[in-house]
Amino acid sequence: MATETEVGQLLHQRGWRTAFTVAEMVNAWAALVSAVEGGYGDDIYEYTNDLYCRNWLHEAWLLLDEHVVQLRTPKIKALDDRYKAATVDDDGQALDRFHRIPGPDLWWWRRHPRILTGDLGRSLRSAGAVGADLDTA
Numbered sequence: 050m051a052t053e054t055e056v057g058q059l060l061h062q063r064g065w066r067t068a069f070t071v072a073e074m075v076n077a078w079a080a081l082v083s084a085v086e087g088g089y090g091d092d093i094y095e096y097t098n099d100l101y102c103r104n105w106l107h108e109a110w111l112l113l114d115e116h117v118v119q120l121r122t123p124k125i126k127a128l129d130d131r132y133k134a135a136t137v138d139d140d141g142q143a144l145d146r147f148h149r150i151p152g153p154d155l156w157w158w159r160r161h162p163r164i165l166t167g168d169l170g171r172s173l174r175s176a177g178a179v180g181a182d183l184d185t186a
Contacts, residue, residue, distance in 0.1 A: 050114040060108055071109060071117070075124060077102035082128050085162045086135040092168035097148040103157045129157075136160035143178035 051059055057068035081099045089096055106125060110118055141150035141159040150158045161173050165180040173180075 051112045052114060053117055056109045056112050059112055060105060063108075065105060069105060071106075071113070071121060074102050074105045074109070075121065075128075078106060078125070078128050082132045082135065085132060085164075088164040088166040089162050089169050090167050093144075093147045093172040096169050097144065100157060104151070104155060107155060132157060133160070135163055137163050137178070137180055139178065143173045143176040146176035147172065 053071045057070050061068040077099070081102060084090070084099075091099075110122075110125075113121075138160050143161045144150060144158060148158075153159075161178050161180070162169065163180045164170075165173055165178060170180075
């Protein structure tokens with residue numbers, strides 16, 4: 050099993066663009082969750098790109114030392130719970146119009162923000178997504 054330092058190197062060797070740290074990706078997931086809670090302001094392509102931080106964490110958890118997993122999992126679970134509360138499960142139907150949806154274990158790809166605003170909101174609504182609309186509020 051890998052340390053936090055080693056996992057970034059391993060995932061970089063597997064194709065991630067840089068050797069990210071666990072802390073960087075936890076922070077990226079936290080930033081995305083906060084943005085989704087308040088109404089994600091970027092476009093569909095930035096949103097799908099941003100979701101990859103959670104993919105990285107998923108891959109890292111399969112490689113990390115058990116101690117690190119136990120230490121970091123409560124924070125990830127809390128962020129996951131916040132993301133679930135701020136999103137709608139549509140089995141990936143809206144996002145699939147713009148990006149191939151990965152396997153079922155990557156559940157965050159099967160949800161879209163509850164608050165539909167800006168470019169992302171317009172794109173998702175065009176794909177059939179239903180949610181709160183900040184643009185008319």
